[in-house]
Amino acid sequence: KQEVTQIPAALSVPEGENLVLNCSFTDSAIYNLQWFRQDPGKGLTSLLLIQSSQREQTSGRLNASLDKSSGRSTLYIAASQPGDSATYLCAVYSNYQLIWGAGTKLIIKP
Amino acid sequence: NAGVTQTPKFQVLKTGQSMTLQCAQDMNHNSMYWYRQDPGMGLRLIYYSASEGTTDKGEVPNGYNVSRLNKREFSLRLESAAPSQTSVYFCASSEATGRTEAFFGQGTRLTVV
Numbered sequence: 001k002q003e004v005t006q007i008p009a010a011l012s013v014p015e016g017e018n019l020v021l022n023c024s025f026t027d028s029a030i031y032n033l034q035w036f037r038q039d040p041g042k043g044l045t046s047l048l049l050i051q052s053s054q055r056e057q058t059s060g061r062l063n064a065s066l067d068k069s070s071g072r073s074t075l076y077i078a079a080s081q082p083g084d085s086a087t088y089l090c091a092v093y094s095n096y097q098l099i100w101g102a103g104t105k106l107i108i109k110p
Numbered sequence: 111n112a113g114v115t116q117t118p119k120f121q122v123l124k125t126g127q128s129m130t131l132q133c134a135q136d137m138n139h140n141s142m143y144w145y146r147q148d149p150g151m152g153l154r155l156i157y158y159s160a161s162e163g164t165t166d167k168g169e170v171p172n173g174y175n176v177s178r179l180n181k182r183e184f185s186l187r188l189e190s191a192a193p194s195q196t197s198v199y200f201c202a203s204s205e206a207t208g209r210t211e212a213f214f215g216q217g218t219r220l221t222v223v
Contacts, residue, residue, distance in 0.1 A: 004152065034211065041217075042217070043114075043216040043217050044200065044202075044214040046211055046213065049210075049211045089153075097155055097158075097169075098153070098155065098212060099152070100153040101152050102150060102152045103152070
């Protein structure tokens, strides 16, 4: 059974720092992996989708990598800003379903 | 540019009452999903519809029913609400099941007392 883990559960860093969020999964047989952002009381916003054949995807200050063999993905955020404060969720498409991690709550201190 | 629209945004039910959560998407997507999100846990799939006219159970289907009314609309019904169904419910859609980017609604916060 596919399981997705995100560590740490919470992270607080000063504004301007570069940071990395981690996502690990137990079964490497995935179609793709998607990173989302969730703001309090809001829905989920898709950030990046990495196909299983890809190694990374970039969007602005965000870069996501995928290593299927080790069951890991990272989300790199460059030059963090207070507006980046949110919960970040990763989800893997496995067996025709999205399997979710519990998320990392990120706080960027001004 | 509506995307995925859910109604209502908030609801309080008494134990045993019934209600239907509505979801509509305007992206001409084939697949639609219902998830629930509970504190400290990842989202869990309740039901999904790979295409118009089909529905399948997800990880936690007990206590729920769904209807894919047409390509745009996918509703979730609680026949007899229980306190364990207190949660935030999200509807999502994607072009195809499991392989393409998923888009989410704003969520429905449901409390069962």
